[in-house]
Amino acid sequence: MSRRSFFAAGGAVMAFALAACTSDDPLAQQANAGDNKNYIAGDGSVTEFGAADRMAPVEFKATLFTGETVDSADFAGQVTVLNFWYAACAPCRLEAPDLQALHMEFAPQGAQFLGVNVRDEKATAEAFERNFGLDYPSIVDKDGGVLLAMTKFVPPSAVPTTLVLDKQGRVSARVLGVAEKGTLKALLTSALAEA
Known part of the structure; x- marks a missing residue:
């Protein structure tokens, strides 16, 4: 496996792991949405x-x-x-x-x-x-x-x-x-x- 392939695979695994960790977090979901709001709003609670x-x-x-x-x-x-x-x-x-x-x-x-x-x-x-x-x-x-x-x-x-x-x-x-x-x-x- 080339060095580039190794890092690409590692990055994919890391992204998947982070997504799994934050899937139930509304603040993380908003941050991951990438809608250019430039802030992460609270949930109003x-x-x-x-x-x-x-x-x-x-x-x-x-x-x-x-x-x-x-x-x-x-x-x-x-x-x-x-x-x-x-x-x-x-x-x-x-x-x-x-x-x-x-x-x-x-x-x-x-x-x-x-x-x-x-x-x-x-x-x-x-x-x-x-x-x-x-x-x-x-x-x-x-x-x-x-x-x-x-x-x-x-x-x-x-x-x-x-x-x-x-x-x-x-x-x-x-x-x-x-x-x-x-x-x-x-x-x-x-x-x-x-x-």
Whole structure:
């Protein structure tokens, strides 16, 4: 068998093995579809975690597009919404107006919204924020530091994903895919009502 034939055969076996491993994974199916969406959308599932089932508080340190540093400890005692996004993501554009509206509604009640931009340069992210009138801050996360800290909750390529953190900084809810306004409002209302 020639070297070229050996590698071609090996590649076919590897592709078959990978396909078998991911055949039931909707995110993998979308990635394999090759439809040039440039993102892997979540499945729209909403997961709520009861207080007794929540893991330890999430921890991260990062830099905002404004240049300020932010630490998860800064949000102690507040309900916090973390929204993972980037400008070319069509579902991110779809949910942006609702996120801004909920930010305006819930900020007076003590909820903090924070974007986590996983891909863009500053100019691109700021253009997106201007276009959609977003006035809550976003983290620069091109290096994946915050995303890595959240891997138990955020699949690396499932953008958008939205997390609701309780007042102790623990994940109380997760939305994979577009965060529907009514659903996110209910999750925020529930988290804010907790002691």
